[in-house]
Each structure stands twice: as structure tokens, then as C-alpha cells.
Amino acid sequence: MELLLSHLHEWLFLNKDSTEQVFIGDDVLYKNLILNIKYTSYEVMQEKDSIHIGYGQTGVMVYTLTLVKDRNKPWLYANILTVYHVTVYTASNPEPKTLTILWVQWMQCDTVGLTGPNT
Numbered sequence: 001m002e003l004l005l006s007h008l009h010e011w012l013f014l015n016k017d018s019t020e021q022v023f024i025g026d027d028v029l030y031k032n033l034i035l036n037i038k039y040t041s042y043e044v045m046q047e048k049d050s051i052h053i054g055y056g057q058t059g060v061m062v063y064t065l066t067l068v069k070d071r072n073k074p075w076l077y078a079n080i081l082t083v084y085h086v087t088v089y090t091a092s093n094p095e096p097k098t099l100t101i102l103w104v105q106w107m108q109c110d111t112v113g114l115t116g117p118n119t
Helices: 002-012
Strands: 022-024 030-032 034-040 046-052 059-063 075-090 097-107
Touching: 002 022, 002 075, 002 097, 034 075
Parallel strands: none
Antiparallel strands: 022 075, 030 075, 034 046, 059 075, 075 097
16 A cells, blocks of 8 residues: 555655545545546547446556656557545645546567567
């Protein structure tokens, strides 16, 4: 639970030195089977999609220039394992906020060579 609270603290506060405590409502994580996503398409159109855990594809790609060492490939790839939501609040802001949390398996590029049934 401490690791989750630490992660939530990083997302809620821009100031990394903040000592503000984060509380999880009723100390409960709620598991969801469906994730609804709003995103901007290549044509700069607002789109919606959903991922249903256990049915179909659960792979996503995330644009993040700051985390990738190779600046020519600013995408990270992940497989969503589980979707949770949690209600959080802090001492300075007792108004509850609902946050969606994804448990993902990060994927890496295979730079050795081609693999699979067609090689």
C-alpha cells in the first residue's frame, strides 16, 4: 500500500518535496473490466475507444519524449493487465477525487533481429 500511496503522491503534487499525506477512501481499490479512453487521432480529431480486459486487444502505445533514451522513437508500449479506480483525498483538500490506475506490463523493442513464425 505504501508504494501505491507514493505513486499517487507523485501524480497529485508537482512539488516533489511536499510532505502532504495522501489518503485512499476506505482503503479500497476497485477493479474495473472496461477502460474508456479519449484521445487525439493522427488527423487531430477527438476520438473515443474502450479496452475490455479479457476480451480483444489490451495493448496501448504512449507518447513520452522525456522517458525514452532514443529520441527517434518517442513511444512506449504496454499491455494493460488490470484497471482500477480509487478515491483519494489529502488533508489540505478533503474533496474526494477519483483516479484511474492501470497495472501494465511494459514492452521492449527486440533489437537483435526478427522473430516469430515468418522468420
